[in-house]
Amino acid sequence: MSAVSAGEIRVGLAGAVVVALAACLPLVDQGFYLSISVNIVLYAALCTAWTLFSGPTHYVSLATAAFFGVGTYSVALWIDQLPFPALVAGGALAGAALAGVVGVATLRLSGVYFVIFTLGLAELVRQIVTWAQAKFTTRVGLYVFTDFTEKHIYWMLLALAVAVFLAGWLINRSRLGFAMRIIGNDETVARHVGIDTARAKILLFMVSGAFIAIAGAISAPRYGYIQPPSAFNPMISFLVVIMALLGGTSRLWGPLVGVVPFVIAMDLISARFPNHMPIVMGLAFLAIVYLLPHGVTGRLEQVWTRLRNRRALAVGAERTA
Amino acid sequence: MSGAALSVAGARKAFGGLIAVNDVSFDIGQGELVGLIGPNGSGKTTMLNLISGALRPSAGRISLAGIDISGKPAHAIARLGVARTFQLVRVLPSMSAIDNVIAGAAFGHMRLWGSEARQMAEALLERVGLGGRAAAPTASMTYIDQKRLELARALAGEPRLLLLDEWLAGLNPSELRLGIDLVRDLRAEGRTIVMVEHVMDAIRSLCDRCIVMSSGAKIADGAVAEVLSRREVVSAYLGDDDA
Ligand SMILES: Nc1ncnc2c1ncn2[C@@H]1O[C@H](COP(=O)(O)OP(=O)(O)OP(=O)(O)O)[C@@H](O)[C@H]1O
Ligand SMILES: [Mg+2]
Numbered sequence: 207m208s209a210v211s212a213g214e215i216r217v218g219l220a221g222a223v224v225v226a227l228a229a230c231l232p233l234v235d236q237g238f239y240l241s242i243s244v245n246i247v248l249y250a251a252l253c254t255a256w257t258l259f260s261g262p263t264h265y266v267s268l269a270t271a272a273f274f275g276v277g278t279y280s281v282a283l284w285i286d287q288l289p290f291p292a293l294v295a296g297g298a299l300a301g302a303a304l305a306g307v308v309g310v311a312t313l314r315l316s317g318v319y320f321v322i323f324t325l326g327l328a329e330l331v332r333q334i335v336t337w338a339q340a341k342f343t344t345r346v347g348l349y350v351f352t353d354f355t356e357k358h359i360y361w362m363l364l365a366l367a368v369a370v371f372l373a374g375w376l377i378n379r380s381r382l383g384f385a386m387r388i389i390g391n392d393e394t395v396a397r398h399v400g401i402d403t404a405r406a407k408i409l410l411f412m413v414s415g416a417f418i419a420i421a422g423a424i425s426a427p428r429y430g431y432i433q434p435p436s437a438f439n440p441m442i443s444f445l446v447v448i449m450a451l452l453g454g455t456s457r458l459w460g461p462l463v464g465v466v467p468f469v470i471a472m473d474l475i476s477a478r479f480p481n482h483m484p485i486v487m488g489l490a491f492l493a494i495v496y497l498l499p500h501g502v503t504g505r506l507e508q509v510w511t512r513l514r515n516r517r518a519l520a521v522g523a524e525r526t527a
Numbered sequence: 528m529s530g531a532a533l534s535v536a537g538a539r540k541a542f543g544g545l546i547a548v549n550d551v552s553f554d555i556g557q558g559e560l561v562g563l564i565g566p567n568g569s570g571k572t573t574m575l576n577l578i579s580g581a582l583r584p585s586a587g588r589i590s591l592a593g594i595d596i597s598g599k600p601a602h603a604i605a606r607l608g609v610a611r612t613f614q615l616v617r618v619l620p621s622m623s624a625i626d627n628v629i630a631g632a633a634f635g636h637m638r639l640w641g642s643e644a645r646q647m648a649e650a651l652l653e654r655v656g657l658g659g660r661a662a663a664p665t666a667s668m669t670y671i672d673q674k675r676l677e678l679a680r681a682l683a684g685e686p687r688l689l690l691l692d693e694w695l696a697g698l699n700p701s702e703l704r705l706g707i708d709l710v711r712d713l714r715a716e717g718r719t720i721v722m723v724e725h726v727m728d729a730i731r732s733l734c735d736r737c738i739v740m741s742s743g744a745k746i747a748d749g750a751v752a753e754v755l756s757r758r759e760v761v762s763a764y765l766g767d768d769d770a
Contacts, residue, residue, distance in 0.1 A: 384630070397600065398579060398580075399630050401602055
C-alpha cells in the first residue's frame with residue numbers, strides 16, 4: 207500500500223538473521239534437533255498458510271489434510287517420470303484448484319457448515335484415492351525414492367515457511383488484504399464499498415491451499431512410502447488448528463508463537479506416552495479455547511494495550527492535577 | 528425517461544407475507560436531491576436496500592442511468608457508483624478513521640490506492656469535520672463522529688448516486704445545522720442524492736421534491752411544501768393509531 211516502514215525493515219532484517227541461523231542447524235546436528243526442527247518448520251509453514259485464510263475470515267478450515275495429501279500424492283504418483291520441482295509446482299496448482307472448487311461450493315455457507323464440510327472433504331478425497339488405487343493399480347501405497355536426506359527436506363520447508371511469510375506480508379499490504387480486513391470488520395459494509403466478498407475469500411483460500419499442498423509435496427520424500435491414511439491424516443488438520451489458535455491468528459507471526467512450544471511439547475509427550483496423544487490434543491484444544499481465546503499473541507496485545515491505557519491515564523491525571 | 532440517474536419501476540419486496548415495498552415507481556433526475564419520507568415501518572430503508580443491492584427485489588426493475596441493476600449483488604452496484612450510509616451507523620471498528628474512508632475509495636469505480644487514496648481520504652475527513660483525526664480509533668468515536676465518518680466513506684467512492692438513510696437522525700440542534708449545511712454543499716456540487724429522513728425541517732430546507740411512502744406503497748411524489756400539505760400524507764403521518 208505504501209512505502210516499507212523503518213519498523214518493517216527492522217523486522218525483516220531480524221527475520222533474515224533468524225532464518226540464516228536456522229538454515230545452519232543441519233551443519234551442527236543431524237539427529238534429534240534436526241528432526242524436531244523439520245516438524246517445527248513444517249508446522250510453521252502449515253499454520254501460517256492456514257492463518258492466511260482463516261485468520262481474517264474466521265472460517266475454521268479442517269481441510270488441511272486434504273490439501274497436504276493432494277501435494278503428497280502429486281509427488282508420489284509421478285516421481286519416476288518428472289523432476290521434483292515440477293511435481294511441487296503441480297501439487298501447488300492441484301491444491302489451489304481443489305481450494306477453488308471447495309471455496310465456490312462452500313464459502314457461501316455459514317461458519318459451522320464450512321467446518322463440517324472441510325472435515326468431510328479430507329475424508330472424501332482420501333476415500334477416492336484409496337478407491338482409485340485399488341481399482342487402477344495393484345498396490346496399496348507408493349514408494350518415493352529420492353536423494354533427499356532430512357536436511358534437504360528441512361531446507362526446503364524452511365524456504366517454504368519464508369515464502370508463506372512473504373506472501374502473507376505482501377497480501378496484507380495489498381488491496382486483497384485490505385479487503386479482508388474490511389470483510390472481517392463488517393461484511394455488509396465490504397459489499398457496499400464494492401468488494402466481491404466471495405471472490406476475495408476464494409482467492410485467499412486458494413493461496414492457502416496451494417501452500418499447504420506444497421508442504422505436502424516436500425514431505426513426500428520424507429515418508430518414503432505413501433499411503434492414503436498417512437497422506438490424508440486428519441490429525442494434521444486438527445494439529446494445525448490447535449497450534450494456530452494457540453499462537454493467535456490476528457498477526458502473521460502469531461501461529462509461529464504456538465508452533466514452536468507445541469511441537470516440542472508434542473515430541474516429549476509422544477515419546478513418553480505414545481498412546482495418549484489424542485487425549486493431550488483434546489485437552490490442549492479445550493485449554494486454548496477457554497483460557498486463550500485469542501491466542502498467546504492476542505493475550506499479549508491485550509496486556510500491552512491495558513498497560514498503555516494505564517500509562518496514558520496516569521499521564522492525564524498528572525496533567526489535570 | 529432515459530435521462531434519469533435512477534429509475535425505479537414497479538419495485539416490490541416481500542418478506543414472507545409482509546409486503547415491505549409494494550410496486551413503487553419513481554425517477555430521480557441527474558443532480559436532484561430527493562427526500563424519501565414516510566412513517567416508521569413504511570418501507571423506506573427496504574427501498575434503499577433494493578437500490579443498493581443489500582436485498583434483491585421480488586419484482587420490478589431498477590436502473591441506474593439506463594443500466595439495469597435489479598438483482599445485481601451489492602458490490603457490483605457499488606462499482607457502478609452507488610454509495611450509501613446505514614440507518615444504524617456502520618463503521619469498521621478495528622480500523623483507523625482514515626482506513627475507514629479509504630475503504631470507500633479502493634474498490635468502487637474509482638479504485639484509488641496508495642498516496643492518492645490517502646490524500647483524498649484526508650481531504651474528506653477534513654470536509655466532514657474530522658480533520659486531524661485520521662489515526663483515531665473509530666470504535667470509541669462519538670455517534671455524530673461515526674456518522675460523519677460513514678458519510679466520508681460513502682463520498683470516497685465519488686458516487687454517482689448517494690443514498691442517505693436517516694443520516695441526520697440523532698443529532699443535536701447545532702450538529703443538525705452543520706449536517707444540513709454539509710448535505711446542501713453536496714447538492715451544490717451536483718450530486719444525485721436520495722435521503723430518507725424523519726427530520727422534516729431538513730427535508731423542507733434541502734429538498735425540492737419528496738416521495739412519501741406508507742405501508743410499502745408510494746402515496747405522494749412532488750414539491751415538498753405541496754406534498755406535505757396533502758390530506759393523505761398528513762393522515763399517513765397522523766394515522767389512526769397516532770396522537
Ligand atoms: N429483513 C427483513 N425481514 C423481515 N421483515 C423486514 C426486514 N426488513 C424490514 N422488514 C419489515 O419491513 C417493513 C418496512 O421496514 P423498513 O425498515 O423498510 O421501514 P422504514 O420505513 O425504514 O422504517 P423506519 O422509519 O422505522 O426506519 C417493516 O414492517 C419491517 O419490519
Ligand atoms: Mg428505516
